Amino acid sequence: MAMLEVRNISKSFGSNKVLKDISFNVEKGEVLAIIGPSGSGKSTLLRCINQLERADGGTIKVCGLDMLVKNERGKTVYAPPDKLREIRLKIGLVFQNFNLFPHMNVLRNVTEAPIRVLKQKKSSAEGYAMKLLSQMGLYDKSEAYPCELSGGQQQRVSIARALALDPEMLFFDEPTSALDPELTGEILKVIRKLADDGMTMVIVTHEMAFARDVADHVIFMENGVIADEGTPEQLFGANASERTKQFLQRY
Amino acid sequence: MTGEEIKKVVEILLQYLVPTLKVFGFTLLYSIPLGMIVALLKMSKIKPISWITNLYILVMRGTPLMLQVIVAYYAIPMLKQSEGLPSFMQNLLASVDIKSDSFMFNAVIVAFTLNYAAYFAEIFRGGIESIPKGQYEAAAALSMTKTQTFFHIILPQVIKRVVPASSNEIITLVKDTSLANVVAYAEITMKAKQQMQLHSSLVPLFIAGAFYFAMAMILTVISSIVEKKLNYYK
Numbered sequence: 001m002a003m004l005e006v007r008n009i010s011k012s013f014g015s016n017k018v019l020k021d022i023s024f025n026v027e028k029g030e031v032l033a034i035i036g037p038s039g040s041g042k043s044t045l046l047r048c049i050n051q052l053e054r055a056d057g058g059t060i061k062v063c064g065l066d067m068l069v070k071n072e073r074g075k076t077v078y079a080p081p082d083k084l085r086e087i088r089l090k091i092g093l094v095f096q097n098f099n100l101f102p103h104m105n106v107l108r109n110v111t112e113a114p115i116r117v118l119k120q121k122k123s124s125a126e127g128y129a130m131k132l133l134s135q136m137g138l139y140d141k142s143e144a145y146p147c148e149l150s151g152g153q154q155q156r157v158s159i160a161r162a163l164a165l166d167p168e169m170l171f172f173d174e175p176t177s178a179l180d181p182e183l184t185g186e187i188l189k190v191i192r193k194l195a196d197d198g199m200t201m202v203i204v205t206h207e208m209a210f211a212r213d214v215a216d217h218v219i220f221m222e223n224g225v226i227a228d229e230g231t232p233e234q235l236f237g238a239n240a241s242e243r244t245k246q247f248l249q250r251y
Numbered sequence: 252m253t254g255e256e257i258k259k260v261v262e263i264l265l266q267y268l269v270p271t272l273k274v275f276g277f278t279l280l281y282s283i284p285l286g287m288i289v290a291l292l293k294m295s296k297i298k299p300i301s302w303i304t305n306l307y308i309l310v311m312r313g314t315p316l317m318l319q320v321i322v323a324y325y326a327i328p329m330l331k332q333s334e335g336l337p338s339f340m341q342n343l344l345a346s347v348d349i350k351s352d353s354f355m356f357n358a359v360i361v362a363f364t365l366n367y368a369a370y371f372a373e374i375f376r377g378g379i380e381s382i383p384k385g386q387y388e389a390a391a392a393l394s395m396t397k398t399q400t401f402f403h404i405i406l407p408q409v410i411k412r413v414v415p416a417s418s419n420e421i422i423t424l425v426k427d428t429s430l431a432n433v434v435a436y437a438e439i440t441m442k443a444k445q446q447m448q449l450h451s452s453l454v455p456l457f458i459a460g461a462f463y464f465a466m467a468m469i470l471t472v473i474s475s476i477v478e479k480k481l482n483y484y485k
């Protein structure tokens with residue numbers, strides 16, 4: 001069963017058509033990398049699936065649950081709020097600039113949602129959070145505040161925070177773009193580990209070597225459409241389309 | 252003035268510190284939550300609500316507090332005398348006992364609260380609007396509700412940001428309480444003036460001034476402690 005089924009998604013900001021007829025699937029355990037020039041609609045696509053933006057048309061199915069459907073009259077409508085909530089919990093999102101809660105220490109950043117949203121007991125939420133933080137190599141940072149951490153550490157906290165809700169799928173929107181080059185490695189290592197553990201992921205990235213290495217499938221987006229897609233071998237290989245080759249030359 | 256007289260004046264003024272502190276305390280108690288509500292109303296997406304709230308803020312900040320206190324105090328007695336009001340309003344007005352001791356106090360508190368709520372609202376609105384959009388999005392991505400997001404993610408950060416400006420406002424309020432004497436509300440400034448006339452001496456005024464100064468200093472110290480306490484994160 002596909003974990004994510006996106007069909008003919010469209011989205012405009014005013015007269016600016018940002019997404020035009022985007023369709024793709026993500027299977028369980030699959031890692032999808034999305035590449036493409038800035039402004040091509042990659043973030044908007046992730047945000048539409050995460051309900052941070054409303055798509056104008058198309059359908060979206062998450063773990064078999066209808067999130068965005070066409071009703072009998074052909075209108076695109078969202079599922080009812082409680083259903084949307086259930087669906088949202090299935091997808092974790094990691095932002096480019098972390099968006100940690102600055103007034104909470106690392107541990108509370110990770111436990112806040114499990115305690116408030118999933119109504120977990122504080123002790124069990126903290127136990128799980130410490131386990132995740134250890135996996136991220138941050139066991140000794142649980143009491144620190146975000147402002148006391150490096151960008152790489154902050155991003156690892158935000159990954160732990162997303163994982164704390166036990167999502168079925170994890171989305172990354174340029175997780176290393178806000179980091180100093182020497183810090184990107186630690187984040188890529190964490191994501192690769194998640195991939196090895198079988199996590200289903202959608203990763204928007206400009207790290208081409210990483211995308212090639214870790215992704216099962218790659219989508220090249222341009223001007224709101226999927227300009228090219230395929231396995232990493234296809235997209236990064238000699239037989240890729242001229243346009244793809246041209247884009248990749250910059251990296 | 253003799254030492255004995257000065258001691259007496261200090262005792263009298265200390266007594267009238269209580270009504271001054273009552274105006275101060277009750278105004279804060281009501282105007283801070285009301286200010287928060289007004290700030291949220293002004294940011295409402297429903298335009299008429301936002302406009303009306305903005306008009307209220309403009310009027311409160313654009314006219315003297317002293318005038319507002321006078322209006323609050325005389326409005327009801329004046330309305331009582333006027334004719335042609337709908338009967339439900341007449342009944343409502345009749346139920347207000349304008350001769351009671353509490354009436355004057357209530358009128359003062361209403362004027363101060365409405366005025367200060369407008370100032371606090373602008374401070375709070377600035378604080379709320381300064382929180383990056385990413386904080387709302389992170390909370391939403393974690394499936395937190397709007398209410399949870401506001402109270403646990405946004406508000407604590409807003410508080411840190413508004414403490415300096417709010418402290419200034421609160422210190423101003425200590426001094427503004429003296430405006431209540433315009434409707435003969437018996438507080439320190441009014442008593443100091445009476446004592447000045449009684450003794451033909453400026454000393455009572457200086458004593459009153461020292462009281463205000465001491466209160467302002469205490470509040471300044473408290474606010475810097477609070478600011479420090481909130482400095483555990485950037």
Ligand SMILES: Nc1ncnc2c1ncn2[C@@H]1O[C@H](COP(=O)(O)OP(=O)(O)O)[C@@H](O)[C@H]1O
Nearest residue numbers: 013016018036037038039040041042043044045
């Ligand atoms: N909230 C918004 N309001 C208006 N235009 C937006 C908004 N978000 C994105 N856009 C526009 O949508 C287009 C795609 O943006 P985005 O999805 O961020 O691209 P990418 O992530 O690929 O760089 C850009 O032209 C951008 O200006």
Ligand SMILES: [Mg+2]
Nearest residue numbers: 042043044174
């Ligand atoms: Mg982007």
